[in-house]
Amino acid sequence: MARSSSSSSAITAGTIFLASAIYFYYQNKKKQSSLPPRAPGYLPVIGHLLQLMKPIPIQQLFYNWSLEIGPIYTCYFGSQRWIVLNSIETIRDLIVDRGGVYSSRKLPDTLVHDFMQGDQGGGFAFFPYGASWRRLRRIAHGGLIKSKVDEYQPILDDRRTVLLSHLCHLSKEKANYSAQGVQLSNLVEHYTMTSILAIAFGDMCNFQPGDPALHKAFALTERAANTMSPDEQMREFFPILKTLWPLKRAKYIQVRNDVAEFYGGLLDQFRANMAENSDNVPDCFVKEVMKLNELTDLQIMNFVAIFVGAGSDTTNSTLEWLLAYLANHPEVQDKAFEEIKDAVGLGRLPGSQDEPMLPYVQCIILEVLRLRPPAPIAIPHATSKDDVYKQWLIPKDTIVVLNLFATHQNAERFPNPNAFQPERHMEFVLSSQERTVFKQTIEDRPHLSFSTGRRVCVGIHLAERTLFMAASMLLASFKFENVGSPINVDIPRDIRATTWSPSAYSLRLIPRHENIESLL
Numbered sequence: 370m371a372r373s374s375s376s377s378s379a380i381t382a383g384t385i386f387l388a389s390a391i392y393f394y395y396q397n398k399k400k401q402s403s404l405p406p407r408a409p410g411y412l413p414v415i416g417h418l419l420q421l422m423k424p425i426p427i428q429q430l431f432y433n434w435s436l437e438i439g440p441i442y443t444c445y446f447g448s449q450r451w452i453v454l455n456s457i458e459t460i461r462d463l464i465v466d467r468g469g470v471y472s473s474r475k476l477p478d479t480l481v482h483d484f485m486q487g488d489q490g491g492g493f494a495f496f497p498y499g500a501s502w503r504r505l506r507r508i509a510h511g512g513l514i515k516s517k518v519d520e521y522q523p524i525l526d527d528r529r530t531v532l533l534s535h536l537c538h539l540s541k542e543k544a545n546y547s548a549q550g551v552q553l554s555n556l557v558e559h560y561t562m563t564s565i566l567a568i569a570f571g572d573m574c575n576f577q578p579g580d581p582a583l584h585k586a587f588a589l590t591e592r593a594a595n596t597m598s599p600d601e602q603m604r605e606f607f608p609i610l611k612t613l614w615p616l617k618r619a620k621y622i623q624v625r626n627d628v629a630e631f632y633g634g635l636l637d638q639f640r641a642n643m644a645e646n647s648d649n650v651p652d653c654f655v656k657e658v659m660k661l662n663e664l665t666d667l668q669i670m671n672f673v674a675i676f677v678g679a680g681s682d683t684t685n686s687t688l689e690w691l692l693a694y695l696a697n698h699p700e701v702q703d704k705a706f707e708e709i710k711d712a713v714g715l716g717r718l719p720g721s722q723d724e725p726m727l728p729y730v731q732c733i734i735l736e737v738l739r740l741r742p743p744a745p746i747a748i749p750h751a752t753s754k755d756d757v758y759k760q761w762l763i764p765k766d767t768i769v770v771l772n773l774f775a776t777h778q779n780a781e782r783f784p785n786p787n788a789f790q791p792e793r794h795m796e797f798v799l800s801s802q803e804r805t806v807f808k809q810t811i812e813d814r815p816h817l818s819f820s821t822g823r824r825v826c827v828g829i830h831l832a833e834r835t836l837f838m839a840a841s842m843l844l845a846s847f848k849f850e851n852v853g854s855p856i857n858v859d860i861p862r863d864i865r866a867t868t869w870s871p872s873a874y875s876l877r878l879i880p881r882h883e884n885i886e887s888l889l
């Protein structure tokens with residue numbers, strides 16, 4: 370009896386699934402005539418889902434399609450329709466010039482409501498375009514503008530010194546002088562994670578590697594990212610699944626409670642430090658937003674959780690790619706070292722004030738961001754109303770994806786686009802220094818890795834400073850040598866990840882001179 374009732378519910382479920390699949394198929398077919406062209410490899414019902422199984426990163430797949438059918442096209446994942454933009458022109462026309470229409474979001478409920486608690490929660494990175502997003506974004510922007518990052522500079526100086534000290538120890542390990550070499554990824558990850566936590570809460574977050582609090586921060590960030598796991602995506606692609614297999618919301622609520630416990634604990638400690646002697650608490654983001662008195666504790670905690678989520682993996686992967694490209698290009702390292710030696714000398718590390726005197730170091734960072742944009746398809750945008758672009762109708766609530774990676778592959782703008790050639794940005798760097806007003810068109814920029822338009826990365830100044838501080842110290846202090854054949858920079862560690870990093874690699878760290886430890 371039990372068996373027959375379960376088989377009849379399976380038949381009912383199957384029928385509903387099929388009926389809804391057929392419905393979406395005909396809906397899509399009807400609309401397709403007015404939408405941008407359809408990407409190759411479409412199948413009824415599942416759309417382009419099978420294409421995602423190909424063993425290449427999604428940004429490469431999207432770029433390959435753009436070579437076949439042009440810079441803007443439509444693809445389908447189940448019932449979800451995505452319009453993908455692959456060129457500077459389409460991104461400028463829609464994301465910049467029509468920002469009022471193309472700056473919304475349409476992300477899974479699990480992320481927006483269960484995990485981030487919607488409007489109350491402060492997770493503005495996931496908010497649709499509108500008043501709530503604007504208010505919170507303004508507050509975040511106010512605490513992360515360039516002049517604020519200048520105020521937080523002592524925190525970054527300290528974090529960098531700690532990284533250098535760890536590298537000095539590592540360089541003395543036996544493995545560093547053997548065929549085995551050493552891996553730097555943990556130390557780089559420690560630098561980026563503690564930099565963001567310390568920018569948020571000040572020096573009370575100067576956790577040492579191995580500190581359980583740090584492990585917790587990493588684990589929570591990973592669990593938070595999993596609120597958008599492939600299972601979750603499937604529910605978005607086939608909404609009928611939400612009815613057939615209702616979600617175990619408890620899982621998401623548990624992540625949110627654990628985030629609240631961890632960041633709430635830090636916030637309590639921060640308040641206690643402020644009450645004891647606020648002058649002893651260094652300038653940092655939370656101190657800044659508390660002065661405004663506009664955010665609830667929940668919003669402050671979620672701001673920090675978002676900064677860690679959006680800022681740690683991205684900065685980390687940029688530094689991992691940077692080290693890989695440097696190890697493969699000793700001539701680039703030598704040129705940068707000579708620049709630093711001439712402009713700054715070897716008696717101290719380059720500081721942020723030295724940046725204008727180190728254009729080649731700047732070019733190296735720009736070239737890594739161009740070749741390996743850490744978030745290659747950004748965070749998906751969505752339209753907030755119907756729009757007509759050229760001959761196409763782009764309906765309200767369509768997901769619009771910016772393929773930043775593709776814009777960096779344009780051979781007219783970047784001849785030999787896959788080659789690591791930092792000097793290609795020299796003209797841009799030198800001319801930016803001459804400009805008194807920071808005004809660039811989207812076409813002038815050496816890369817779009819921080820995206821553009823109203824949703825442009827709000828942490829851009831902090832990210833650029835964190836990268837410059839690390840890169841200039843690394844180049845001034847060490848030579849990075851391959852342990853055998855060049856590091857493979859073509860195969861990322863995880864092709865399905867939303868931020869991509871190189872596969873694990875080892876190298877050798879050779880101190881540039883005898884006085885490095887005196888810089889600590």
Ligand code: HEM
Nearest residue numbers: 494676679680683684744747748819820824826827828832
């Ligand atoms: C190399 C480092 C970084 C890169 C390449 C990067 C890149 C990006 C990209 C591509 C987006 C999506 C923009 C869009 O939707 O069009 C984004 C959004 C965002 N980023 Fe970053 N990011 C970096 C570091 C940071 C840091 C350090 C923080 C904070 C401290 C941060 C905070 C955010 C936030 C909050 C958003 C959402 C903005 C919104 O929806 O209004 N990012 N970032």
